[in-house]
Amino acid sequence: MGYWKDIVLGGWSLIEGMKVTGRALFKPVVTVQYPRRHLEMSPAYRGHIELKVFPETGTHGCIACGTCQRVCPSHVIKVQGVKAHARSGKIATHYVIDYTRCSLCGLCVESCPTQTLKFSTEYELASDSRWDGVVDLVLRMEESRS
């Protein structure tokens, strides 16, 4: 009797399993074949901090005021700027940030008076050196344009 019961239970379990497989077969695909295919990230995605380039000026709007540097709870930002001439405002020449210690809290983005900081949508920042995470955003922006 135990033998027939095991066969019936095994058969029933197989049917249940095939029902799950059948349902999954006709559902829309929600995963992608990464890295062969890349994801289109949502604008709400919080990738590392980046400088915005404004189309009107063709460059960032960082005035090296230091606000983001002061509010950053992780102390990972260092900004340097120069004045083109005595009566002009400053413009950032170096914006160094350590991504490896940034918690992506967003305080720098929120506090920037010129709204020149944003979260990127990049998600492939793996590296085998800790120092690759220390980036000068102004230099990187200039390199990407040349």
Ligand code: SF4
């Ligand atoms: S997101 Fe937060 S931790 Fe990262 S640099 Fe900005 S203020 Fe600092």
Ligand code: SF4
């Ligand atoms: S990114 Fe914004 S808050 Fe930070 S130094 Fe530049 S202008 Fe000031």
